[in-house]
Amino acid sequence: MKTKHIVIIGAGAAGIAAATRLLESGFENVLLLEAENRFGGRIHTVSFADNVVDLGAQWCHGEQGNAIYELTRDLDMLQPTDEIEGGFECIRSNKEVVAHAVxxxxxxxxxxxxxxxxxxxxxxxxxxxxxxxxxxxxxxxxxxxxxxxxxxxxxxxxxxxxxxxxxxxxxxxxxxxxxxEYLDCEGDLHLNWKDKGFRSFLRFLMKADREDASDLGLLNERIQYNARVEHIEWQSSTSEIRIRLWNGELILANHVICTVSLGVLKEIHHKLFTPALPLAKCRAIDGLKLGTVDKIYLEFNKPFVPLDWPGFSLLWRDVELAELRNTEYHWLEGIINFHRVSCQPRLLQGWIIGQHARHMETLTETEVFDALLWLFKKFFSSEMPAPVRLLSTRWHSNPNFRGSYSFRSVYTDEVRTSSSDLATPILDERDGKPLLQFAGEATHSHFYSTVHGAVESGWREAQRLIAQYHEHKPLL
Ligand SMILES: Cc1cc2nc3c(=O)[nH]c(=O)nc-3n(C[C@H](O)[C@H](O)[C@H](O)COP(=O)(O)OP(=O)(O)OC[C@H]3O[C@@H](n4cnc5c(N)ncnc54)[C@H](O)[C@@H]3O)c2cc1C
Structure with a gap:
């Protein structure tokens, strides 16, 4: 048994923002429990081709009012993404490139x-x-x-x-x-992290050494990996929360900040919390939605689309779409476009959504690869070089995410719920202190679905504790 005062579930952007803010404010007993064997959550930068790619969040969306931009604006970490600002070509499934005038x-x-x-x-x-x-x-x-x-x-x-x-x-x-409800931050909506990926921002938040990847700065020794939380037992009349991990390990806490994704909450909240969460929160978990957006990265020996093409969108004609739907490649209908990637001249990045993305997640790499070769043959008149490597994401299949990011659905309106219902903390009924807190992108009222929303939500919950203890008692 270990006793930690503040336990944060999830070491994604929200969890890291909450933890670093608490540590910087003088709290010491802070532990992050992370189900994966890495930090970052839906920020996942991996080595690929000539440097790195982001499997999850990729761009800082906007400048004014974007906490990420405002923190890093003088550090030369961000740059505009010319590739996707230019006009994409539109290719039809009969190989016709639609005229620019049209x-x-x-x-x-x-x-x-x-x-x-x-x-x-x-x-x-x-x-x-x-x-x-x-x-x-x-x-x-x-x-x-x-x-x-x-x-x-x-x-x-x-x-x-x-x-x-x-x-x-x-x-x-x-x-x-x-x-x-969603607010765009003014300024460039697609700033990228050069050849360092979004992870470099998290390392900046942690104050980690830029050169030493094993250094986690403020979070050294504070993240427990492979620590999937399976049960949280809380009572509003005691400040002891019992957290049980998948392997039976029991951890006690006075405060828990839960940052797991809306997809995870939807799947496991009934068995995760004892007693069950209040009705308003269950309604928010049910009523807010998230779908699936996946990425496909293709590495070529040399750039294959014409150099003046930033990217291309795939337009299906009725006749070819009807044929496609009768083949094993039916899921290709969900692919939107492919485009170049900053600092990665030999890559193409594709996007796929919804049920088709979830189908792709069930396929082997070879099956995805073969299907994409078929797709390019269908759309391009010239012979294309075969890609040498493929990387595709599985945000829905992974039980630690179960989807990509949250949105407001018609059903959200129908049941009249909101992110603030999801964010409302559960308080100790004796002294009003927060017991169970909720952060994460889906809890942000107007920057949901983004990293800056996740970061602000983590700060919001850290601040709730800071205000409580700074005002009334010495720090924990
Ligand atoms: C494909 C894709 C592209 C995106 N592009 C952008 C973009 O360009 N710009 C942008 O701003 N945003 C983008 N986003 C959204 C952004 O990534 C998320 O909004 C943000 O990273 C969410 O952070 P979070 O901390 O709320 O959640 P998460 O990152 O999901 O963190 C939660 C953590 O909890 C862990 N966890 C889950 N269950 C348990 C459990 N039972 N026990 C312990 N740990 C658990 C998870 O492993 C995870 O690490 C993108 C997302 C995706 C998927």
Whole structure:
């Protein structure tokens, strides 16, 4: 039995932000329990090709008001991502590259559809899918002589892109008015971490030595890996919380900050907590949603798409889509696009969403590889060199994540729940001190689905404890 006063479950961005803030404020008994054998959670930077790739979070989204940007702005860690700011080519499944003049006009239609800019969504009672579909076809009427077949193929691809941004399987489950809960930070929305990956930000938070990967700075000796928590026994009338790990190890705490993903909570909260969580929290766990967004990295011996292409989107024509759906490669329908990767000239990065992504997660690497070769043959007229290596993610299959990031669904509106219900701490009924606290991206009221949201949520819960002890008692 070990006794630790503050136990943080999960060493992702939220857990690391909470722990470092507490340690910097003078708390000493802080332990992070992490189910994986690494820190970072949905930030997972790995070595690949010429340096590193991010399997999870990749970009710092915005500048003003983004805690990550504001912390690192003078450190020369971030740079713009030219690759995805340029216009992608659109290739149809009959190998035709759609003319720029057509794409530019279609882009002018969707440029007016940016969900967070839609005043009409503020009181809208339906799904984002219904709203956007209606608006797209209405706006299209203002663009004369556009081929409606290509317009529809383009729009199908655009909807998948919006899904990947929301983290939803499809747009008809996404809340229309919920779009206004999310706030974009002003500034560049796609700043990347050069050849160091997002992990370099976490190491900065920990004050870890830049050169020595084994150094965890403030968190040295404070993260217990392979420590999957299976049971948390709490009582609102005592400050002793009993945490049991998968291997039977028992850990006692006075405060627990739970940062596991919404996907994990959905799957295990019924058996994780005794007594069960209050109804309002169960409703939030049920009502908030997250879907699957996966990545595919392909390494080539040398760059294979034309050098002036930042990337390309795949547009399925009806006839080839009908054929595809009858083959073992049906899941390729979920792929949105491929693009170049900063600091990695020999890589292509692809995105896949929803049920198709979950299907890909069940396949072997060879099966995914063969399917992608088939896909490129289908879309490209010229012979393509075979990729030499493939890396694809499995955010849904991994029981420590069970999905990618959270969003507001129509069902969230229906059951009238919110991230603040998820974030509300459970207090000791005798003295009002927080016993069980909740952090993580899904608990942030307007930066959910992002790392800056996760970080702020960790700070929020650390601050709750700091305020409690600084005001009333000496530090733990
Ligand atoms: C493919 C993808 C791309 C993304 N791109 C971006 C991006 O470009 N920019 C951006 O800002 N955000 C992005 N995100 C979202 C961002 O990664 C997350 O919002 C953020 O990292 C979540 O941090 P967190 O601490 O809330 O949760 P997590 O990172 O999930 O941390 C929770 C931790 O809890 C651990 N855990 C789970 N269950 C248990 C248990 N029972 N016991 C102990 N430990 C447990 C997990 O292993 C994990 O380490 C992306 C996410 C994905 C999946």
């Amino acid at each position: 794409i530019d006009r279609l882009k002018s239609v969707i440029s007016n559809l940016e969900p967070t800019q839609q005043e009409g969504l503020k009181d809208y009672e339906g799904s984002l899918g219904t709203y956007i579909t209606d608006a797209f076809w209405r706006n299209l009427q203002t663009v004369p002589d556009i081929d409606r077949v290509i317009a529809r193929e383009f729009f199908e691809n655009y909807k998948k892109k919006l899904c990947s941004m929301d983290g939803a399987d499809h747009l008809f489950e996404v809340s229309g008015k919920g779009q206004h």
